[in-house]
């Protein structure tokens with residue numbers, strides 16, 4: 001058995017024989033960690049025998065069976081935990097020692113005590129090949145989605161491209177279709193800027209996602225689908241919003257089955273962006289169809305939380321609810337503290353430069369609508385503020401386009417398109 005002392009707390013080694021255990025105890029080892037799955041080779045003592053031999057020697061014992069390519073962060077944290085619990089030096093082994101040392105160095109790298117670039121040299125200095133550990137960290141870095149934001153100052157909206165660096169596949173989230181309500185002109189400046197970025201980065205668009213039917217801008221989902229061929233999607237509760245507005249616009253022919261999108265997401269649904277897995281949380285409150293997209297360590301929360309200095313989204317649109325918004329926000333805050341949160345609007349309080357990225361931890365600490373807040377306190381604050389807010393200037397323009405997946409009304413006989421405005425059907429006038 002080849003045993004190498006790494007430091008005062010850790011020795012890594014190849015497979016010890018059961019007969020070696022009393023001498024390991026005599027040398028002062030307090031815990032044995034076995035990183036080998038049972039049955040790797042004939043004659044291997046295995047978990048049960050090692051555990052009883054460690055017990056007999058008065059040593060602690062941990063069984064963290066791994067193979068090089070399938071190590072997960074849970075294995076690394078379990079190894080750290082066993083080391084932390086030991087009240088003296090630890091003897092960790094696998095078949096030859098490399099996996100045991102890999103578990104250790106990956107923990108050191110994740111906690112920033114060891115540089116990724118120094119790992120292989122560290123291994124060599126101790127006689128081990130740690131190239132697998134270096135590859136593990138590269139894969140882990142690649143699993144973090146790359147997020148590019150596009151801020152639209154006309155509507156204070158933030159649009160995103162979220163990309164998988166390892167495959168170059170991406171999703172576009174909440175793209176804006178430009179509209180000048182004074183002249184009735186439409187434009188694709190925002191959407192084209194996104195397309196130019198996608199092209200320049202050599203990305204391929206897999207999804208065009210909306211977090212909810214926006215009330216303050218037109219969605220560019222349909223335009224981008226025509227340009228890229230990517231699939232469109234939104235939360236499944238969009239059908240409820242379609243029914244609500246079908247009545248307000250008096251549109252008996254409107255299809256209210258969500259068939260204007262390629263996919264309707266249910267709560268908990270998962271989908272892929274290249275090799276990244278995305279999942280869907282229902283986040284009703286601002287609208288009844290709102291969802292959050294969680295991709296790796298990033299969550300696209302749109303109109304739930306804004307930046308910590310800006311509070312939360314309003315909850316007074318048809319189908320909105322301050323109580324539901326509170327519950328949705330709690331689900332978002334239950335994500336790990338370091339989760340990157342990307343909001344859908346920034347209203348630049350005090351004229352500060354636009355910002356859109358925060359973390360769960362920051363929101364918990366410093367969003368005045370949340371820190372130290374009770375559910376009832378939040379509801380009362382939200383409803384009081386909402387009573388002062390005028391309707392967004394584009395709500396009647398936007399909804400009739402957005403409940404049809406971003407499609408403009410069909411042209412009339414003269415080839416021109418016309419919007420429709422219901423009078424006296426929407427509450428919330430502020431004279």
Ligand SMILES: N[C@@H](CCC(=O)N[C@@H](CS)C(=O)NCC(=O)O)C(=O)O
Pocket residue numbers: 155215216303312313314345389391392393394
């Ligand atoms: N002045 C903007 C207001 C837009 C608005 O109401 N934004 C919603 C999100 S779609 C919101 O939550 N606003 C929160 C607030 O104004 O406090 C407009 O007319 O477009």
Ligand SMILES: [Fe+2]
Pocket residue numbers: 213214215216286303
């Ligand atoms: Fe919104």
